[in-house]
Amino acid sequence: MDLLPVIWFVAIAVLWLGFLALEGFDLGVGMHLLFGTKNERERRTMLNTIGPVWDGNEVWLITAGAAIFAAFPLWYASLFSALYVPLTITLLALIARAVAIEFRGKVHTRRWAEFWTWCLGLGSLVTAFMIGAVLGITSTGLPIDANGDRVGGPFVWVGIPALLGGLAVVGFSIAHGSAFLALKTDGAIRERAGRIAATWGPLLLAPAALWAIWVQILHGGSLLSWALVALAVAGAAFAWIGGRAGREGRAFAGYVWFIVAGGGSVFAGMFPNVLPSTLDDAFSLTVSNASSSPYTLGVMTVVAAFGLPLVIAYQSWSYWVFRRRLTPGMIPDAHVVLPAILRAR
Amino acid sequence: MDPLDIARWQFGITTVYHFLMVPLTIGLGMMVAILQTMWVRTGREQFLRATKFWGKLYLINFIVGVATGLVQEFQFGMAWSEYSRFVGDVFGAPLAMEGLLAFFVESTFLGVWIFGWGRIRKGLHLAALWCAVIGSWISAFFIIVANSWMQHPVGVEMGDDGRPVMTDVWAVLTNNTAIAAYTHALFGSLVVAGMFAVGISWYHLWRRRHDGIDTVDPSGSVIVGEGAAPGRDKTDHGVWIWSLRFGAVVAILGFAGTVITGDVQGKLMYEQQPMKMAAAEAACHTGGSFSVLSIGDPGGTCDDVTTLIEVPGVLGFLGTGEWGAAMPGINDLEPQYIENYGATLPDNPLYGERAGSEIDYVPTMWVTYWGFRLMIGLGAVVAGAAVIALWLTRRGTVPRSPWIMRLAVVGILAPFAANIAGWIFTEMGRQPFVVAPNPDHTGIDQVFMYTAAAVSPGVSAAEMLFSVIALTAVYAVILVFELFLLVRYVRGGTAAAMPELTHSPDEHDDARRDDVLAFAY
Numbered sequence: 001m002d003l004l005p006v007i008w009f010v011a012i013a014v015l016w017l018g019f020l021a022l023e024g025f026d027l028g029v030g031m032h033l034l035f036g037t038k039n040e041r042e043r044r045t046m047l048n049t050i051g052p053v054w055d056g057n058e059v060w061l062i063t064a065g066a067a068i069f070a071a072f073p074l075w076y077a078s079l080f081s082a083l084y085v086p087l088t089i090t091l092l093a094l095i096a097r098a099v100a101i102e103f104r105g106k107v108h109t110r111r112w113a114e115f116w117t118w119c120l121g122l123g124s125l126v127t128a129f130m131i132g133a134v135l136g137i138t139s140t141g142l143p144i145d146a147n148g149d150r151v152g153g154p155f156v157w158v159g160i161p162a163l164l165g166g167l168a169v170v171g172f173s174i175a176h177g178s179a180f181l182a183l184k185t186d187g188a189i190r191e192r193a194g195r196i197a198a199t200w201g202p203l204l205l206a207p208a209a210l211w212a213i214w215v216q217i218l219h220g221g222s223l224l225s226w227a228l229v230a231l232a233v234a235g236a237a238f239a240w241i242g243g244r245a246g247r248e249g250r251a252f253a254g255y256v257w258f259i260v261a262g263g264g265s266v267f268a269g270m271f272p273n274v275l276p277s278t279l280d281d282a283f284s285l286t287v288s289n290a291s292s293s294p295y296t297l298g299v300m301t302v303v304a305a306f307g308l309p310l311v312i313a314y315q316s317w318s319y320w321v322f323r324r325r326l327t328p329g330m331i332p333d334a335h336v337v338l339p340a341i342l343r344a345r
Numbered sequence: 346m347d348p349l350d351i352a353r354w355q356f357g358i359t360t361v362y363h364f365l366m367v368p369l370t371i372g373l374g375m376m377v378a379i380l381q382t383m384w385v386r387t388g389r390e391q392f393l394r395a396t397k398f399w400g401k402l403y404l405i406n407f408i409v410g411v412a413t414g415l416v417q418e419f420q421f422g423m424a425w426s427e428y429s430r431f432v433g434d435v436f437g438a439p440l441a442m443e444g445l446l447a448f449f450v451e452s453t454f455l456g457v458w459i460f461g462w463g464r465i466r467k468g469l470h471l472a473a474l475w476c477a478v479i480g481s482w483i484s485a486f487f488i489i490v491a492n493s494w495m496q497h498p499v500g501v502e503m504g505d506d507g508r509p510v511m512t513d514v515w516a517v518l519t520n521n522t523a524i525a526a527y528t529h530a531l532f533g534s535l536v537v538a539g540m541f542a543v544g545i546s547w548y549h550l551w552r553r554r555h556d557g558i559d560t561v562d563p564s565g566s567v568i569v570g571e572g573a574a575p576g577r578d579k580t581d582h583g584v585w586i587w588s589l590r591f592g593a594v595v596a597i598l599g600f601a602g603t604v605i606t607g608d609v610q611g612k613l614m615y616e617q618q619p620m621k622m623a624a625a626e627a628a629c630h631t632g633g634s635f636s637v638l639s640i641g642d643p644g645g646t647c648d649d650v651t652t653l654i655e656v657p658g659v660l661g662f663l664g665t666g667e668w669g670a671a672m673p674g675i676n677d678l679e680p681q682y683i684e685n686y687g688a689t690l691p692d693n694p695l696y697g698e699r700a701g702s703e704i705d706y707v708p709t710m711w712v713t714y715w716g717f718r719l720m721i722g723l724g725a726v727v728a729g730a731a732v733i734a735l736w737l738t739r740r741g742t743v744p745r746s747p748w749i750m751r752l753a754v755v756g757i758l759a760p761f762a763a764n765i766a767g768w769i770f771t772e773m774g775r776q777p778f779v780v781a782p783n784p785d786h787t788g789i790d791q792v793f794m795y796t797a798a799a800v801s802p803g804v805s806a807a808e809m810l811f812s813v814i815a816l817t818a819v820y821a822v823i824l825v826f827e828l829f830l831l832v833r834y835v836r837g838g839t840a841a842a843m844p845e846l847t848h849s850p851d852e853h854d855d856a857r858r859d860d861v862l863a864f865a866y
Contacts, residue, residue: 047866052460055411055452062418063444069422070441073433080422080429081801087423088812092819095412099823102408105866106830149426149803292434292511293504299514300438307445311453318453321465331865335844337837 001272004298005291008071009274011304013267015067016135019060020169020263021176021256026050026057028177030097030124031170032193033117036181040113041328042189047101047120048331049184052322054101056315058094061131070300074290075274078148083134085154086162090130097123108334128173129166133157136165139215139266141276146283148275161214168208175204176255179239183248186325190248197251198243205236205258212262215269219276225268232262349699349800351809352424357772358813359416361765362820366410368764371485371531372538373403374478376595378471380588385471391583394576394839394846398584399542401842404459405830409823411452416816418444424809427695428779428799435501435511436491439518443487451480463863485534486527493523495780496771497617498792509792522613526771529606533724533767535599537760540727542592543734545835546585547753550743553582559742567741575847576840582742584839589738593731596760600728607721608663615664615672617783620682620706621774622664623675624713627652630674635659636714675707682706686782690797699797708776716770723763730756 029050033043069076080087096119104116140161143151150156174196181193212229215221221229239254270276274290277283291297377399384392418440421429429436454476461470494500500516501509511517553559558572559582569582615622623629626636637654661670689703690696734753737744743753775781782793833841840846 044865048862051866052456053453055456056449059444059448059452062415062448063441065418065422066437066441066444068437069429069433070437073429073437076422076433076437077426077429077801080419081424081426081804084423084801084804084808084812087419088808088815091416091419092815094415095819095823098408098412098415099826101866102404103826103830106405107833147802148430149801151803154805154808292437295514296434296438296511299511300441303442303445307442307449311445311449315449315453318457321457322460326862330861332844332861332863335847337833337841 001288002294004294004301005071005287006272007301008067008291008297009267009271009287011308012064012067012071013264014308015060015064016267017260017263019057019064020172020259022057022060023054024128024169024173024255024259025176025180025252026054027124027128027169028173028175029181030120030177031128031174032177032181034121034125036192036196037189039328041331043113043117044105044331045185045189045326045328046181047104048326049181051101053315053318055098056318058098067300067304071292071297072274072285072287072290073292074148075285078142078144078150078285079134079138079275082142082144082150083137083157086130086133086157090127090134093123093126093130095123096120097127106337108336124173125170128170132169133162133166135266136161136163136168136211138275139165139211139270140218141273141278141284143279144275144277144283144285145279148283148285151279161211164207164211164214168211171204171206172208172255172259175201175239176252176259179243179248179252179255182243183252184325186327189328190325194243194246194248194251198240201240201243202236208259208262209233209236212265212269215266219269219273221265221269225265225271228261228265228268232258232265235261346806346810348804348806348809349797351806351813352800353796355424355809355813355816356420357769358817359413359420359820361769362824363410363413363417364765364768365761366406366413367485368530368534368537368761369406369541370403370410371481372534372536372595372599373399373406373541374474374481375535376538376542376591377403378474378478379591381471381474385467389583391580391587394580394843395584395588397842398834398839399588401834402541402545402831405827405834407455409827412823413820423812424801424804425779425799426801426803428794431508431794431799432494432780433508434504435494435498435509435517438511438514439487439491439494443484447480447484447487449480451477451484454480460862460864482531485530486523489527489530490518490520490523493520493526496526496775497522497613497783498780501792503791522610522617525606525609525613529603529610529767530764532599532602532606533760533764536596536603536724536727537764539592539594539596539599539731540760541757542588543596543731544754544757546589546592547734547743547750548835549585549838550582550589550738551745551747551750553577553585554742554745555747558582561740561742565740569741574840576838576843581839586738586741589743590735593734593738596731597728597735600724600731603724611663612666618775618781619673620675620678621708621713621771621781623673623678624708624710624774625717625770626660626672627710627714628660628672628674629676631671631677632660632674635663679706686793690795693798695798695802696795697802704777704795706777708774713770713774716766716773719766720763720770723759723766727756727759727763730759 029046032046036046037043100116100120100123104113137157143156145151178193178197182190182197212232216225216229235254235257239251239258242250242254272287273284274287275285377396380392380399381396384396454473457473458470458477461473494517497520499520500511500513502512504510556572558570558577560568560570562568569579571578634655634657636652637656660672662668664672689701690699692700777795778793779796779799780792780794
């Protein structure tokens with residue numbers, strides 16, 4: 001097996017894990033807006049914890065998609081066309097969510113805020129579930145034919161793996177979002193969020209753990225992938241213990257650790273497959289048969305080797321800039337926009 | 346229904362919509378960055394207000410561009426999987442570069458800018474905005490590199506499996522078509538943003554005169570006054586007159602840039618896609634005249650087109666730089682295309698029911714003909730309007746006429762329409778190909794793909810119908826919301842973007858505390 005496609009398999013895994021570790025908590029915060037509080041000022045406080053960083057987090061998803069296109073075009077073509085319906089729903093949810101974050105605070109009426117809160121919360125929930133479902137299906141396989149096209153209709157993806165993957169990302173996001181809110185706010189929000197993670201943590205992470213183990217059994221996991229599963233369980237324990245002890249930094253780090261190790265075990269477990277075919281093993285897309293030419297992979301390796309560390313550096317810096325905990329008292333009063341012409345009359 | 350038609354409509358709708366936001370983001374971002382730079386350097390209040398006001402509109406527009414950009418990244422694989430398989434080795438790379446080198450910069454630093462007011466040093470805060478703006482320029486570059494490869498495939502060889510393999514990334518990145526199209530699009534964006542600023546500033550200056558705040562002396566020079574409402578002081582006048590004249594200059598420079606780059610593009614088009622050039626002119630017979638008005642059956646063939654008014658010689662100049670040079674017409678080109686690429690689609694299962702059907706090498710002519718004219722015509726009208734705007738405002742304010750004000754506001758739409766017309770022309774002019782073959786010596790002639798072969802074979806018409814309806818509906822709703830917010834913030838003036846103009850510091854306990862965020866969602 002050539003080295004470059006393997007490097008790119010790892011790079012794409014890193015992009016997906018970066019996406020889950022970062023956007024995971026802002027999806028979680030989005031869902032928290034629905035059930036976490038009824039108080040508008042508290043909602044705004046929560047939203048502002050992710051305000052400066054959510055868009056940068058989402059780029060991990062875009063880049064993961066584009067990297068699959070560049071490095072494994074056949075994987076990109078088969079996966080995205082086969083999962084046409086779930087990806088359309090994902091896009092609609094992502095659009096609703098992005099617009100909601102920006103538009104919600106622009107008008108200060110109850111109806112306006114409530115409408116966008118629902119867009120944001122449901123958008124986050126549906127995004128998390130659908131991305132989880134897509135990843136779940138990718139790891140277990142689809143009925144694709146020799147050309148890589150889906151057989152069996154638009155809903156052939158519906159099943160246990162989709163459900164498990166969807167629940168895994170939703171559960172993880174809620175737990176991770178709780179840990180993030182506990183770390184980034186003060187007062188009542190901090191206490192409530194900390195309690196959610198401390199109480200429900202294990203249950204919220206259970207689907208993810210189950211998914212990771214399923215993949216190992218399905219593909220006959222290697223020593224490495226099983227070790228990653230064990231490491232993920234240790235991360236979950238670390239997060240939970242940290243959360244119960246009120247060590248919010250540790251809890252948050254523990255969830256990152258959990259998803260990196262757990263998600264890593266899924267990628268390691270399916271390797272060298274990138275999209276297994278459930279019809280015939282010969283139709284499965286693998287690291288070797290779906291990749292771009294060595295030249296293209298070489299070019300992209302140079303770009304990524306230069307770009308990715310830089311991204312991590314300045315994105316970390318932006319987190320550092322906005323490191324302060326937020327409280328409802330720090331949220332400015334609603335500024336009602338009046339037309340200049342009305343005021344003049 | 347044919348999935349191919351639905352997929353094409355979907356790509357057209359989502360891309361045109363996305364490109365309503367993109368040029369404004371690119372152009373207005375640069376203008377806001379310049380305004381903030383002026384503020385940091387001079388410390389003058391009017392530049393701070395202008396930065397905040399235009400910055401607010403910039404962000405409302407930016408987010409819709411971000412949200413709809415996601416669809417662009419995904420739909421190649423979703424609806425055009427055969428295309429993705431065919432071009433993946435070369436086409437995916439610029440998209441991934443865009444993500445790694447541009448999107449991250451853009452989104453991260455814009456977050457720092459939005460929330461960084463009062464948080465980080467002035468210079469650093471300004472640098473964050475410049476990073477975000479430059480990020481959007483880099484992003485535009487990579488996406489146009491990808492698009493230009495479809496117009497003019499370079500830097501590849503045919504692989505053993507019949508798919509092009511990239512051999513020279515430098516050739517792809519420095520594709521002459523890409524350089525010309527990229528600069529053309531950037532200049533076009535400046536026209537959009539410039540006229541946006543002109544129209545809105547005009548409205549506010551007119552409003553100040555209408556409300557009796559600003560008056561003119563007998564010589565016509567402005568006497569700036571103070572209004573009662575927050576933010577309608579003397580500085581406010583400075584914000585609008587500066588923004589108006591700045592916008593007009595940006596639009597004029599932008600238009601000049603589009604003329605120069607467009608000229609380069611025309612010559613490349615003549616070399617690389619002669620059929621598109623002929624279709625732009627609805628030119629059936631070989632010749633060098635530029636048609637000002639041709640009529641005929643819009644969807645029809647060459648026999649139905651009659652040229653009513655034409656300017657001799659101009660077309661030859663557009664295509665070759667030589668006055669009156671003969672440009673090949675459709676009647677001469679079509680046999681060449683049939684000879685080179687065949688009269689019918691190959692008998693390949695890839696084409697489904699379309700296999701073996703006849704190929705129409707002539708693009709939809711009324712679209713290319715009018716798209717081309719709309720782009721050039723509106724661009725020229727806009728540039729003329731910008732010059733007139735500079736002249737009319739030479740004494741520091743706008744005329745009292747409400748009709749000129751309305752014209753200035755409606756005029757905001759013209760450069761958007763010119764941009765869209767240009768893109769529709771160049772994309773539909775490439776049909777029936779998705780990757781156009783280049784008959785000249787610089788292109789690689791074997792590398793081409795019919796649009797009919799590009800669509801996802803496994804995706805049903807019902808699925809595509811679902812997505813196109815859902816996306817169009819959601820996009821329409823978002824457009825209503827965006828316009829609603831833009832209008833609201835425009836009418837609010839600078840006070841809308843700056844709460845501190847309305848609430849004085851001692852009014853509230855909150856505002857006195859230094860830990861209150863300067864900006865919050």
